[in-house]
Amino acid sequence: MDLFNLRRTRLRVGAVIGALITLLSAATMTAVNAQAAVGCRVAYAVSAQWPGGFTANVDVTNLGDPVNGWKLAWTFPSGQQVTQAWNTTVTSSGAQVSAVNASWNAAIATNATVSFGFNGSWSGSNTAPAAFTLNGVTCTGSTGASPSPSPSRSPSPSPSASPSRSPSPSPSASPSRSPSPSPSPSPSPSPSPSPQPGDAMATVAAMQPGWNLGNTFDAIPDETAWGNPLTTQAMLHYVRSQGYKSIRIPVTWSNHHGPAPDYTIDAAWLNRVRQVVDWSLAEGFYVMINLHHDSWQWINGYPGDRTTVMNRYNALWRQIAGTFRDYSPKLVFESINEPQFTGTSGDSESDQVLDELNTAFVHLVRASGGGNATRLLVLPALYTSSEQARLDALSGTFTQLHDPNLAATVHFYGWWPFSVNIAGGTRYDSNVENDLVSGFDRVYNTFVSRGIPVIVGEWALLSYDYTRPGIIERGEFLKYIEAVGYQARTRKLTTMLWDAGSFLDRNELRWRDQGVYEMMKASWTTRSATASSDQVYVPRNGAITSKTLTLTLNGTSFQGLRQNGVNLANGADYTVSGNTLTLTAAALTRLAGNRSYGVNATIEARFSQGAPWQISIITSDPPTQAAATGTTSSFAIPTQFRGDQLATMEAKYADGSPAGPANWTSYKGFWDHFQPDYSANTIILKPDFFNEVNDGRVTLTFHFWSGAQTTYYITKSGTTVTGGTG
Numbered sequence: 025m026d027l028f029n030l031r032r033t034r035l036r037v038g039a040v041i042g043a044l045i046t047l048l049s050a051a052t053m054t055a056v057n058a059q060a061a062v063g064c065r066v067a068y069a070v071s072a073q074w075p076g077g078f079t080a081n082v083d084v085t086n087l088g089d090p091v092n093g094w095k096l097a098w099t100f101p102s103g104q105q106v107t108q109a110w111n112t113t114v115t116s117s118g119a120q121v122s123a124v125n126a127s128w129n130a131a132i133a134t135n136a137t138v139s140f141g142f143n144g145s146w147s148g149s150n151t152a153p154a155a156f157t158l159n160g161v162t163c164t165g166s167t168g169a170s171p172s173p174s175p176s177r178s179p180s181p182s183p184s185a186s187p188s189r190s191p192s193p194s195p196s197a198s199p200s201r202s203p204s205p206s207p208s209p210s211p212s213p214s215p216s217p218s219p220q221p222g223d224a225m226a227t228v229a230a231m232q233p234g235w236n237l238g239n240t241f242d243a244i245p246d247e248t249a250w251g252n253p254l255t256t257q258a259m260l261h262y263v264r265s266q267g268y269k270s271i272r273i274p275v276t277w278s279n280h281h282g283p284a285p286d287y288t289i290d291a292a293w294l295n296r297v298r299q300v301v302d303w304s305l306a307e308g309f310y311v312m313i314n315l316h317h318d319s320w321q322w323i324n325g326y327p328g329d330r331t332t333v334m335n336r337y338n339a340l341w342r343q344i345a346g347t348f349r350d351y352s353p354k355l356v357f358e359s360i361n362e363p364q365f366t367g368t369s370g371d372s373e374s375d376q377v378l379d380e381l382n383t384a385f386v387h388l389v390r391a392s393g394g395g396n397a398t399r400l401l402v403l404p405a406l407y408t409s410s411e412q413a414r415l416d417a418l419s420g421t422f423t424q425l426h427d428p429n430l431a432a433t434v435h436f437y438g439w440w441p442f443s444v445n446i447a448g449g450t451r452y453d454s455n456v457e458n459d460l461v462s463g464f465d466r467v468y469n470t471f472v473s474r475g476i477p478v479i480v481g482e483w484a485l486l487s488y489d490y491t492r493p494g495i496i497e498r499g500e501f502l503k504y505i506e507a508v509g510y511q512a513r514t515r516k517l518t519t520m521l522w523d524a525g526s527f528l529d530r531n532e533l534r535w536r537d538q539g540v541y542e543m544m545k546a547s548w549t550t551r552s553a554t555a556s557s558d559q560v561y562v563p564r565n566g567a568i569t570s571k572t573l574t575l576t577l578n579g580t581s582f583q584g585l586r587q588n589g590v591n592l593a594n595g596a597d598y599t600v601s602g603n604t605l606t607l608t609a610a611a612l613t614r615l616a617g618n619r620s621y622g623v624n625a626t627i628e629a630r631f632s633q634g635a636p637w638q639i640s641i642i643t644s645d646p647p648t649q650a651a652a653t654g655t656t657s658s659f660a661i662p663t664q665f666r667g668d669q670l671a672t673m674e675a676k677y678a679d680g681s682p683a684g685p686a687n688w689t690s691y692k693g694f695w696d697h698f699q700p701d702y703s704a705n706t707i708i709l710k711p712d713f714f715n716e717v718n719d720g721r722v723t724l725t726f727h728f729w730s731g732a733q734t735t736y737y738i739t740k741s742g743t744t745v746t747g748g749t750g
Contacts, residue, residue: 063087063167064158066096069424070150077107077330078150079380081141081387082123084158086132087167091159093130094138096123098153102146108331109142111391129391141387143330143380225516227353227400228431228477231270231310232513233548234520235263236482241297242274242316242361253530257303262533267545270310272481272520273300274361276317277340284332287339294347305352312402312481312520313348314358315340323360327367327377337381341388349394358402358433358481359385371406375417378406382421386430398429402479408435410463415470422476432471435482435522436463438504443486445495445694446686450671450727452503460504460511468515482522483508487695489526490536494669495694497729499558502543502637506554506578509547542635551578552634560607561730564621564645564667568613573639575603580631587615587627605629612641619643621667644668646732649707651748656714659745660706661724661736668732670700670707674725677718685716714740 067083084096099119106114112123123140132138156163243250263271280293297313304311315323315337326333341359348355359382365374382403389396403421405414418432439459441449449455471478485504487495512519521527521544528535535541546552556574575582582600585592592598597611615625624643628636644667652661674690675683682690685697692698697713700706707726717740724736738747 062089062161063165064156064161064163065165066156066158066163068152068156070152078104078144078146079141079383080144081139081383083137083139084132084156084163085137086134086158087165088134090134091132094125094132094159096156096158097121097160098156100153102149102151104144104146104150106142106144108334109140111138111388112140112142114142139387139391141384143334224400224429224431225475225477227310227356228479228518229516231312231356231479231520232518233268233544234270234272234310234312234479234518235268236272236274236520236522236524237300238274238522238524240274241300242276244276244317245279247296250524252525255300255303257307259528259530259533260300260303260307260309263528264307264309266535266541267548268309270312270518270520271304272312272314272358273297273304274316275313276321277315278318278321281340285335285339287336287343289340289343294343298347301348301351301355305354310354310356312356312358312479313344314361314402316361319360319363323363323381324365325367326381327365327373334381334384338384338388341385342392345389345392345396349392349396351395353395353399355395356400356402356431357385357389358404360404361481362408362435363404364407371413372417374406375414378404379417379421379424382418383425386425386427390427400429400431401427402431402433402481404433404481408433408481410434410436410467412466412470415466419470419476422471431477431479432467433479433481434463434467436460436480436508437482437484437486438508440486442500442504444696445487445672446691446696447689448672448691450497450500452500452507456504457507460507464511464515464517467517472516478517480512480517480519483519484522484526491526492695494700497669497671498537498540499555502540502558503554503576505540505543506547506552506634509544510551510578513548539635539638546633546635550633551580553577553580553582553629553631553637555605555629555637555639558638559640559642559729560612561642561644561668562612562616562619564619564643568609568616570609571607571612573605573607575600575605575629577603577631578634580633583630583632585627585629586636587625592627615641616643621645621665642667642730644730644732646730647726647728647734649726649734649736649749651746653744653746656740656743656745657711659709659714659738659747660701660704661709661747663700663705663707663726663734665700665702665705665728668728668730671727671729673698673707673727675713675717676723676725678721678723683717683722684713687716709738709745714745 064087065085069081070078082096084094098121100121101119103119106116106121109123111126111129113126114121114123125138129138237255239250240247240252240255243252248254260271275297277289280290282288282290301311301313323333323337344357363378363381365377368374368377386401386403389399389401403418405418407414422430422432437443439449439456441447442452442456443449467478485496485501488501489495508519526536527540543552554576560571560573562568562571582605584594585598592611597608599606599608615627617624621643623640625641627639627641629639630636647666647668648664650662652659654660672694673692675692676690677683682688684692686693692713697710699708699710701708719740719742721737721739724738726734726736736747736749738745
């Protein structure tokens with residue numbers, strides 16, 4: 025396992041794709057409750073196979089007169105058994121199998137196709153059936169002489185023509201019934217399993233940029249449980265006014281449905297989700313909804329209990345698909361958030377079971393008809409990883425489905441040490457850049473280059489959180505934002521910011537950091553320049569000398585410096601030579617003012633395009649620390665920060681080996697293992713740090729953003745801890 029890519033290490037995919045077998049036969053027969061059908065064609069495909077089990081999809085095309093009520097029969101040549109089916113009712117007698125229509129897909133018009141699928145078991149071999157009969161007639165793919173149609177008969181209506189359909193299902197509808205809210209008295213034919221081609225690439229492009237309504241409907245157990253307020257129309261309007269074109273509404277359904285076998289979704293919860301979807305569509309958003317934390321609450325147990333989990337999964341998606349069946353095509357469905365599984369032999373097998381769930385999802389939604397026949401559906405890789413093996417497996421699913429209205433999705437939280445500030449990952453450096461570029465390249469080459477759109481359904485940094493300030497230095501985060509926007513845009517990837525409250529203050533309807541938003545906004549259309557730092561430190565006493573910063577122009581040109589709307593003087597206040605910006609001693613002395621500890625002034629570097637780069641002028645002296653005693657559950661180091669900010673902490677034993685958790689690196693996890701408290705003038709060492717520290721002496725080295733370092737020694741004896749500077 026690559027510890028530097030811990031978040032993405034388990035993203036490996038393997039798809040087992042069965043060959044498509046088209047079996048043809050023909051004759052005449054008497055159809056069930058219909059004029060005799062005179063021809064049919066069956067396409068039987070094994071879409072996934074694993075030891076002892078498989079998934080099959082069956083497409084039945086009626087080549088004769090319209091049929092109202094059907095039964096497809098076949099014989100398994102190798103003793104296979106159907107264990108679970110969808111869009112049909114299956115009965116078996118030995119090797120003989122019959123699949124009968126459901127209430128909503130009984131009618132098959134001339135040249136129309138009905139689809140169903142099933143999971144099955146096998147041993148020894150999994151040979152495809154040699155022949156099929158539809159209502160007693162062998163399907164050969166051709167027709168005989170067709171009798172004249174009855175003058176009293178008319179083709180079944182199209183799914184969109186039924187006047188009795190409504191956009192929402194009955195909350196109490198059984199999952200075994202039609203996804204339509206109220207069954208039509210004249211059942212409509214199922215849509216074609218191959219939806220009419222749409223422009224999925226154009227749809228996904230129109231969704232850029234996107235925003236996540238995080239920790240809201242995905243919160244457990246309800247909308248406000250994780251600290252966010254109720255979603256309002258005003259909030260959605262504000263987000264739309266800020267330039268966002270799509271909104272992902274993660275939804276956890278686990279706590280909001282009844283027991284088996286129906287798994288009926290709570291009407292109040294479903295109506296609330298629908299209300300926010302309606303508001304979002306009214307604002308002009310593209311909207312994406314999904315099954316969110318269900319992924320680790322119960323879907324992850326699928327390998328060990330396929331029948332129960334698949335029934336629950338299908339029941340939920342059947343109800344969701346029925347509710348939104350006739351909604352705008354700007355509503356998008358995502359099958360599962362960050363899929364993961366227990367009880368498999370490894371990622372390759374997990375890829376296979378994910379393929380089963382993604383495939384079942386697509387077939388179920390398509391079979392529900394209406395707008396769902398061509399609605400954009402979004403399929404994730406295992407763990408939503410951009411690792412090549414995971415992408416390859418998902419690509420196999422796309423190839424098997426051969427559906428033009430699909431998009432792939434991955435998540436991106438950056439190079440792990442930088443994303444959480446561990447292992448010295450304090451800066452946006454070549455490691456972070458290479459991780460970003462290589463990940464987006466893999467996604468582009470695997471999907472976008474083949475015309476399959478990709479949505480980066482979540483992106484940010486894992487530890488960027490306004491409630492835990494200092495983990496990610498602001499300027500380094502700005503560099504990351506700029507790079508993500510550019511690298512995604514040039515590869516035609518749509519990005520959806522993960523915002524659980526860290527970016528938008530939903531109560532005040534304002535960005536918590538306007539500069540962060542401005543950098544994101546600029547990245548949607550252009551590049552912005554950055555600099556080696558957004559901090560310039562000067563001493564509290566003594567002479568101030570000139571300071572230099574290295575500019576990364578990203579194709580822009582430097583225009584000048586400004587403070588509070590007033591331009592600084594080129595030559596007197598600063599000079600620029602190539603990519604080197606020098607702030608003069610005179611300008612820094614003036615800007616530092618009375619040199620009180622901390623930020624004394626902020627100036628802006630402005631460029632020919634993009635967002636400006638803010639530079640803080642900070643007065644500081646080297647921090648000092650004092651002796652302390654405490655316990656492993658409560659220990660704080662007295663620290664006079666004197667205007668400086670903590671960047672990271674190292675911990676080593678006497679022999680130089682790393683001490684404490686993450687013992688592969690001496691640099692510990694910011695906030696998890698240590699935390700500065702600037703108001704109390706302390707640095708807290710967390711119990712999680714001491715839980716993995718051996719008794720004895722440990723040397724701590726604190727690194728500050730000014731470049732200053734302090735050395736501190738602690739001695740642990742059982743639960744007692746003492747510390748000092750010598």
